[in-house]
Amino acid sequence: MPLQNGSVTVTEFIIGGFDTTKRPIIAGMAVLITYILAVFANIVNILFIIYDKRLHKPMYLLICNLAVVDILYISSASPTMIGVLVAGVNTISYVSCFIQMFAFHLGGVMEMFALAVMAFDRLVAISYPFQYHSYLTNGRTLVLTYVLWLVACGFVAVFPATLIPLPHCHSTLKYTFCDYAAIMRTTCVDPNYYFNLVSIIIFFLSFFTFFFICLTYIGIIYFVKLSSNNDKKKMGSTCLSHLIVVTCYYCALFILVVLTRLGVERNGLLIGTIFVPSLVNPFVYCFRTKEIKYKILKIFKRS
Template identity: 40%
Template sequence: MSPNNRTTHTVTEFLITGLDEVQHPKLVGAAILFILFLILIGSITNICVIAFNKPLHTPMYFFICSLAMVDIVYTSGISVTMLNVLLGEERRVPYAPCMIQCFLFTLGSTMEPFAIALMAYDRLIAISYPLRYQTILTNTNVCLLIIATWALGCIFASLFTGLVNNLPFCDSNKLQYSFCEYAALVRAACVNPTYYFNTISAVGTTIDYIIVAVLKIASTKGRLKTLSICSGQLIIIALYILPRMCMYLSSNTGIRFSTDLHIVIIMLHSLLPPMINLLIYCFKTKDIKQSLMKIFKR
């Protein structure tokens, strides 16, 4: 029977089944909780240190604040359900919270490359146009760039959440994933998933083109200098893109990963980049580190 001929039902809640085969759920849940705690504390500390130190009110640190906010949204958007399943042993997720989680996860997924692209753009301007840096990246222009990227992220997140919100669901409300995400909801719906996966692929390609366009602004010499300076950001991009490519191949080619491998991939592209962000932009950034040392000495 084709998906369009099946009887649909009104879904009030979803059942998370992607974590059923985890052998040590409490241990995995404790690890996720610890990582989430570190990310939240580190990101909030980053934001507060920058907000209350006027010498740090520069374009680069404003972009770091934006990235920290992305990390908070991104990690908390997926961790709540996983912790509820692994530690609270509650697999049911009501419909509305599931859609909210889908929105937050999509927003974080979209904003992470945008935030990194803004920081790369800052370095490009500093390297290629050092004398015009302060006139190009004024505080007003920086705020407009940050607002524009967040607006784009909200538009994309609303688009995908709206698509899955209108999907018809058949006789099963089981999500064979770790939390409420776009791919999981499409798979559970009574539709042909090809169109919906092609849609997200098209938007993902558009985002990639935007980032590439930003990187093409400077000269070749400037880009080579940027590569040496922005090595940390390139590492984050690699950690972000490679696991997502594995998830994309799994969704579009029918390749099924084991439950443990699926969880590892989820944690790699969702929790590892924010951890690396903290190491690079909190503990290794001289000005932030000095500000933290002053606070601890007091």
């Protein structure tokens, strides 16, 4: 990994991913509206679950955790993109860029973990309906969630740990915000080793979580087959919301990986992997979860 000549001291990075955007204001307003909708919808879910004691159950705590993850995920990148497109502020400080990178990748890893643990919750609920509340208590759910956040932070800490010691040859990011690939391409080293290291971590996490979710649904299908028709409808209804959000996240992720390898522009695909799950997830749980949907309809009827 030989160094190139001309390393520089970087105090701020220049966001160059939108330099070829023809109508930045329109694109920025679209990002702003999507961001506001996603954050608002996730906050509504969180507030409903917090303030209604009847929803203080493992499943709703996991929905609340997913909403927190979605807010982190979309907030890690959106303000920077909005600032560049709408306000024309195309610089970000060195420290802020690394914080944004950490938050973005932490949101992506936690999205996988959150969906995996929600699949496990559905498996326990369907396999052991009478023992469910003794197996998965609120306390155990909170401890499990806390552990997953710590594990995710441990994995993501590898990203800044490998980048910070490296010298930089320029300060212009080719992408639309600070992620690992964008910062790595400003360094003076051969990036292949570092990209391979991170690719192994991401592949391991995505494959493990997706495989775990598939295994849980194999178990769910097995128990559904043994159930009566009425129970099958109830089980299908409880799993459909989770299947929708899993499909949105992993389809977007797999499309990003495949099309990027085929040479398709990465920026638009990366933005899609952030916005699609963060926007779809809260609306799915608002309209597919009976208790939350009932509360929303009740509020509209009163008004």
